[in-house]
Amino acid sequence: MNAPTVIFYILAACILAFGLLAVTVRKIFRAAVFLLFSLIGVAGLYFLLDYEFIGAVQIIVYVGGIVVLLIFSIFLTHGSGGQMKKPRPRRVVFGALAGTLGASLTMSFINNQQFSANDKPAVAATAGEIGGQMLSVTEHGYILPFEVVSFLLLASMIGCIVIAVKIKLPAQQMLTADTDDVPTR
């Protein structure tokens, strides 16, 4: 047991424990905070594996973006958040059964699998290397997916605005529904 191995097992325990808390705890705001810790643990794993760029992207996008977005939407829909309903026991039983059976099956496959690494020299995943290959137009470049993803982001941004924008009610309806602008079912 040397230092990276010990750090790996601590990180793995943190990731799994906080992940499990994030899907079981009944206060929704706490679930978001536990998810945050789990994602930070995953970023730590990337740093441990020497992929600093991916770890930085993980922290910026997930921790700084997605979790903040989730917390915003929790505050918009729950206030500061009460307790959620208990899940139905039948669902918990079947969910736990599916999870444990699937996990044990997959883990037994992984355990029996022999992985063979190739002996070619390793490429350091520096930001420069990643950026150069990302924007290269040669055979192993990723410029086409890069452009497609940029269009996807633009489309999702416009889509979000269109879906979530609040449409002003016409004036005659405003007279009757001036305090509560929620359409009735």
Next chain:
Amino acid sequence: MQNIGLTPILFLSCGLFFIGIYGFLTRRNMITMLMAIELILNSVNINFVAFNKFLFADKLDGVFFTLFVITIAAAEAAVAIAIIINLYRSYRSIDVDDADTMKF
């Protein structure tokens, strides 16, 4: 790093994936279901990075797949939250059991 080996990391990502599956099957609140999906996507990312590190260290393909998965996860979360907020306006609830107008 090299002495951790690939198998423990695959065990970790497998555990995280099925934690996400469990959360997705048991939770009925849409935001917490979204959190479970984020856990699943993260386990996939760990797999990509681990395979790239231990089996194909001469290439960077796993890194690029991880970057694209993170990007698409961000877009997916943004669209899902827009839908959730729109749904909350008309139903005053984000429970999937309450939104059953289109249920046959």
